[in-house]
Amino acid sequence: MTELSKSGAAVGGPTTASPSTAFLxxxxxKVHFPTDDxxxxxxxxxxxxxxxxxxxxxxxESGSGKSVTSLGIMGLHTAGQYGKRKAQISGxxxxxxxxxxxxxxxxxxxxxxxxxxxxxxxxxxxLHPYYTIGQQIVEAYRIHHNVDKKTARRRAVExxxxxxxxQPDKRVDSYPHEFSGGMRQRAMIAMSLVxxxxxxxxxxxxxxxxxxxxxxxLDLIRDLQKEFGSAVVIIxxxxxxxxxxxxxILVMYGGRxxxxxPAEKVFYExxxxxxxGLLGSMPRLDREQQERLIPVKGSxxxxxxxxxxCAFNPRCPYADVPKDNATRTVRxxxxxxxxxxxxxxxxxxxxxxxxxxxxxxxxL
Amino acid sequence: xLAYLIRRLFAxxxxxxxxxxxxFGIFFLVPKWAGVDIATSFVGKQADPxxxxxxxxxxxxxxxxxxxxxxxxxxxxxxxxxxxxGDVTHCAAxxxxxxxxxxxxxxxVLTDRFPVTLGLAxxxxxxxxxFGVAAGxxxxxxxxxxxxxxxxVIALSGVSLPIYFTGMIALSVFxxxxxxxxxxxxxxxxxxxxxxxxxxxxxxxxAFLYAAMYARITRATMxxxxxxxxxxxxxxxxxxxQTVIGKHAMRSTMTPILTMLGMDLGALIGGAVLTESTFNxxxxxxxxxxxxxxxxxxxxxxxxxxxSLAVLIANLVVDIxxxxxxxRVRLA
Numbered sequence: 001m002t003e004l005s006k007s008g009a010a011v012g013g014p015t016t017a018s019p020s021t022a023f024l025x026x027x028x029x030k031v032h033f034p035t036d037d038x039x040x041x042x043x044x045x046x047x048x049x050x051x052x053x054x055x056x057x058x059x060x061e062s063g064s065g066k067s068v069t070s071l072g073i074m075g076l077h078t079a080g081q082y083g084k085r086k087a088q089i090s091g092x093x094x095x096x097x098x099x100x101x102x103x104x105x106x107x108x109x110x111x112x113x114x115x116x117x118x119x120x121x122x123x124x125x126x127l128h129p130y131y132t133i134g135q136q137i138v139e140a141y142r143i144h145h146n147v148d149k150k151t152a153r154r155r156a157v158e159x160x161x162x163x164x165x166x167q168p169d170k171r172v173d174s175y176p177h178e179f180s181g182g183m184r185q186r187a188m189i190a191m192s193l194v195x196x197x198x199x200x201x202x203x204x205x206x207x208x209x210x211x212x213x214x215x216x217x218l219d220l221i222r223d224l225q226k227e228f229g230s231a232v233v234i235i236x237x238x239x240x241x242x243x244x245x246x247x248x249i250l251v252m253y254g255g256r257x258x259x260x261x262p263a264e265k266v267f268y269e270x271x272x273x274x275x276x277g278l279l280g281s282m283p284r285l286d287r288e289q290q291e292r293l294i295p296v297k298g299s300x301x302x303x304x305x306x307x308x309x310c311a312f313n314p315r316c317p318y319a320d321v322p323k324d325n326a327t328r329t330v331r332x333x334x335x336x337x338x339x340x341x342x343x344x345x346x347x348x349x350x351x352x353x354x355x356x357x358x359x360x361x362x363x364l
Numbered sequence: 365x366l367a368y369l370i371r372r373l374f375a376x377x378x379x380x381x382x383x384x385x386x387x388f389g390i391f392f393l394v395p396k397w398a399g400v401d402i403a404t405s406f407v408g409k410q411a412d413p414x415x416x417x418x419x420x421x422x423x424x425x426x427x428x429x430x431x432x433x434x435x436x437x438x439x440x441x442x443x444x445x446x447x448x449x450g451d452v453t454h455c456a457a458x459x460x461x462x463x464x465x466x467x468x469x470x471x472x473v474l475t476d477r478f479p480v481t482l483g484l485a486x487x488x489x490x491x492x493x494x495f496g497v498a499a500g501x502x503x504x505x506x507x508x509x510x511x512x513x514x515x516x517v518i519a520l521s522g523v524s525l526p527i528y529f530t531g532m533i534a535l536s537v538f539x540x541x542x543x544x545x546x547x548x549x550x551x552x553x554x555x556x557x558x559x560x561x562x563x564x565x566x567x568x569x570x571a572f573l574y575a576a577m578y579a580r581i582t583r584a585t586m587x588x589x590x591x592x593x594x595x596x597x598x599x600x601x602x603x604x605x606q607t608v609i610g611k612h613a614m615r616s617t618m619t620p621i622l623t624m625l626g627m628d629l630g631a632l633i634g635g636a637v638l639t640e641s642t643f644n645x646x647x648x649x650x651x652x653x654x655x656x657x658x659x660x661x662x663x664x665x666x667x668x669x670x671x672s673l674a675v676l677i678a679n680l681v682v683d684i685x686x687x688x689x690x691x692r693v694r695l696a
Contacts (some may be wrong), residue, residue, distance in 0.1 A: 079599045109599075109602050111602070112601065113600060113601040113603075114602055120597060120600075122593065126596070126597045127597065128594040128616075130615050130616065130689060130690055130691060139601065139603070140601040140602075143602050143603055
């Protein structure tokens with residue numbers, strides 16, 4: 001990693017803040033897209049840290065900015081945006097001592113695939129239909145390793161074997177359409193991990209798969225993480241997935257973080273009404289009896305005209321609990337509600353604790 | 365892949381037989397049902413009824429339909445003999461009959477005209493592929509730029525301006541005023557340089573029209589492909605942008621272009637009527653135009669068959685290339 005840090009230093013870090021000591025640190029990330037209808041603030045001030053060997057789960061509903069965040073870290077908003085109005089990105093993304101947003105794009109390109117890799121949601125559309133699985137893995141390996149095709153092919157077979165594809169030396173020559181959905185996702189994972197990346201971003205890795213295969217894929221990601229010691233960001237709208245994998249959980253709503261903390265805290269002592277809503281709408285098999293699932297009423301906020309004050313206020317059943325009307329005028333900032341646990345809500349700690357223990361938790 | 369190939373070849377052979385039957389039907393049976401007498405149109409309206417009857421016998425027009433179809437079919441593959449009393453003519457295979465106007469055998473006429481049209485079509489195709497696809501890709505990559513808008517305006521004019529207009533302008537400016545090129549057609553077998561010089565303007569004129577269409581389709585396809593997930597994956601691997609475009613995106617962009625190319629080439633080889641007429645090239649298109657004016661049925665029939673054959677072959681080649689490019693096609 002010294003090589004990475006050195007070349008990172010050569011292209012110049014940020015001028016304002018101090019370099020990050022965490023393996024991955026995102027500071028005040030904003031990703032805005034200019035459109036004809038106005039500025040879409042997909043991500044509007046997001047910060048988090050992640051160490052190697054740890055897993056961060058980013059949860060939130062569609063349009064909350066999860067995927068935009070991950071593509072932002074990978075630098076894929078700026079690569080190859082032909083003629084479209086460019087995404088406006090600000091903030092800092094530190095990966096192992098290098099600030100990525102101010103770095104030379106070609107340097108970031110070399111990090112992509114090598115030091116940070118991504119697993120996409122739908123492996124059928126994310127794999128090129130005209131190339132064999134082997135060709136695609138070999139290509140991913142050879143961009144970053146100066147080896148001949150034979151060596152790279154051996155590596156591809158080894159990776160396919162590692163992710164549990166039967167007869168890898170035969171299937172390496174198959175095309176994506178000849179694989180089943182679960183196999184394709186395994187192949188996708190093999191391709192992402194072929195260079196032993198230190199950071200793995202999994203963007204809804206199991207959404208396109210059926211439940212049994214989901215569990216296998218999650219096990220696979222966990223095993224591989226243990227083996228390679230990578231940092232993993234797992235993006236999902238499925239709390240069950242993060243419950244399985246994540247050390248920390250970050251809940252996003254309307255492009256901002258509303259709650260962040262260790263997984264068990266967020267699950268057992270959540271301090272934001274939106275998190276309560278997510279938990280209430282999650283089906284659970286570990287409880288005897290369950291009445292109806294409780295949906296979060298309303299629809300996600302417009303990212304062009306974000307509601308003033310707390311973005312969640314139009315849907316929040318407790319919007320009127322704080323008496324000062326602050327929910328509708330002042331945007332709440334993240335405040336510490338426990339050790340390494342933050343939430344952004346206008347209600348007082350005591351109010352939230354009481355509502356959670358008395359009203360929400362018993363119904364779950 | 366082999367199974368796919370055999371299936372395609374078989375389908376093409378069946379198609380060829382069907383085409384021959386349909387064409388025969390259109391040209392010999394439909395006039396009969398419509399009450400137009402082919403023998404009269406051959407001999408002339410004020411002819412002696414005995415002469416008309418002799419022709420009718422010789423062409424076999426009195427035979428039952430299935431016999432006529434069979435004779436026609438046989439003629440193409442094995443040759444046929446026309447006989448009326450003592451007047452016997454043997455027509456060697458492939459026999460498409462004789463011109464009603466010049467009494468020449470059709471096949472030599474076709475083989476004489478065909479290379480002219482083929483040269484025109486292939487040369488133009490090379491030009492329009494290079495310029496059309498390049499312009500389309502550049503426009504897609506620079507979407508919304510001055511280049512993109514300019515190229516698309518030119519492409520629109522290319523699509524809308526007819527060949528006889530652009531051809532005339534090209535001729536009057538480059539051949540007659542500037543005298544850069546000859547307006548004279550010289551067969552390839554006589555002199556390569558003169559042939560090439562004479563073909564430049566027809567090539568450019570024809571290619572302009574098609575390059576415009578290809579630029580538009582390339583741009584649209586490329587823009588669509590650039591939004592595909594697997595392009596994002598390619599970038600996520602850390603590939604250079606030129607590899608992402610040149611390899612991953614281009615390969616997918618090729619498929620619709622190839623489909624168009626097959627159809628266009630096939631159709632053009634059957635006769636680029638307007639281009640050949642404008643530039644006075646003795647190709648199939650001009651030949652068929654004359655034949656239609658003089659109601660020379662056998663010539664029209666021959667050209668139609670050649671055209672169908674060309675479209676068939678072009679499509680066969682495209683189907684095979686398609687399977688080479690897109691592995692999913694091999695299953696179909």
